[in-house]
Amino acid sequence: MDWLEQELKNSLARVDPPAGFSGRVLDRVGRRQPSPCRAHSRWLAAAAAVIVITGGAAAWREHQGQVAKEQVMLAFRIAAVKVNHIQAHIQESAR
Amino acid sequence: MTALRPLAVVAAAVLLSAPLSAQQLKFNLDYLAAKASDSVDLSLNGATLQFAARFLSSKDADESKVKKMIASLEGIYIRTFEFKNPGAWTPADLEGVRRQLRGSEWSRIVGVKSGEEGENAEIYVRSQDKKIDGVAILVSSPKELTIVNIVGPVDLDSLASLGGHLGIPKVDIPKHK
Numbered sequence: 001m002d003w004l005e006q007e008l009k010n011s012l013a014r015v016d017p018p019a020g021f022s023g024r025v026l027d028r029v030g031r032r033q034p035s036p037c038r039a040h041s042r043w044l045a046a047a048a049a050v051i052v053i054t055g056g057a058a059a060w061r062e063h064q065g066q067v068a069k070e071q072v073m074l075a076f077r078i079a080a081v082k083v084n085h086i087q088a089h090i091q092e093s094a095r
Numbered sequence: 096m097t098a099l100r101p102l103a104v105v106a107a108a109v110l111l112s113a114p115l116s117a118q119q120l121k122f123n124l125d126y127l128a129a130k131a132s133d134s135v136d137l138s139l140n141g142a143t144l145q146f147a148a149r150f151l152s153s154k155d156a157d158e159s160k161v162k163k164m165i166a167s168l169e170g171i172y173i174r175t176f177e178f179k180n181p182g183a184w185t186p187a188d189l190e191g192v193r194r195q196l197r198g199s200e201w202s203r204i205v206g207v208k209s210g211e212e213g214e215n216a217e218i219y220v221r222s223q224d225k226k227i228d229g230v231a232i233l234v235s236s237p238k239e240l241t242i243v244n245i246v247g248p249v250d251l252d253s254l255a256s257l258g259g260h261l262g263i264p265k266v267d268i269p270k271h272k
Contacts, residue, residue, distance in 0.1 A: 065146060068139070068146050068150065071147070072151070072171070073161060074135070075137050076164070076254075078243065079243050079245065079254060080255070082241060084255060085216065085234070086216045
């Protein structure tokens with residue numbers, strides 16, 4: 001079995017990469033451009049986020065406006081009812 | 096730097112209190128809400144009124160009237176309570192409000208007392224430089240309490256003219272000669 005062990009040792013022995021190997025790998029990684037498809041999908045996601053945020057803010061503003069409007073109408077209804085009620089009393093007592 | 100800190104605190108307090116200062120009558124009657132069967136608490140400052148005005152239609156007759164009226168107002172503050180049984184509130188609850196209305200800037204223009212129903216209704220106006228810049232309406236009966244403070248130049252005739260609108264029955268008032 002000595003020959004087999006020897007063969008395995010030789011085959012699995014640590015071999016250092018040639019000089020400049022890591023530099024070339026990093027250089028290639030740096031030069032790789034994102035595919036046009038990926039760039040597009042990024043823009044689409046950003047646009048969708050802007051639309052969702054803008055639309056959400058507009059809907060929230062509309063809701064707040066409707067609430068404020070209802071409150072104002074209720075306030076005037078209460079105030080006008082009371083003034084009319086007082087006027088009715090004055091009218092009655094004037095008779 | 097530390098010497099400026101108290102000044103910054105005072106400045107912040109003034110800035111924070113500015114939006115609250117529009118209310119001419121202070122009424123803290125929150126404790127009555129627990130006894131009430133129905134209550135309304137509305138605090139609408141000038142900014143809220145102007146914001147709401149953008150959503151009031153000029154084509155709708157009622158909304159158009161209200162839109163015109165709020166254009167110059169600085170706030171509307173209303174507290175109403177309705178009680179199932181009489182005696183849930185006492186005149187002492189209103190004393191704080193009445194004390195403020197005794198001030199020289201306020202004058203009572205209408206006071207109505209109904210003996211049968213035990214109802215008391217008053218309208219006060221606040222004037223500065225001979226111009227009305229606020230109205231207070233106090234209506235109380237054994238089962239109801241309403242305080243209204245409208246801040247700004249209020250036209251009571253316009254307010255009364257809402258009778259027949261907003262679901263309010265019209266009351267015809269004979270004109271004084």
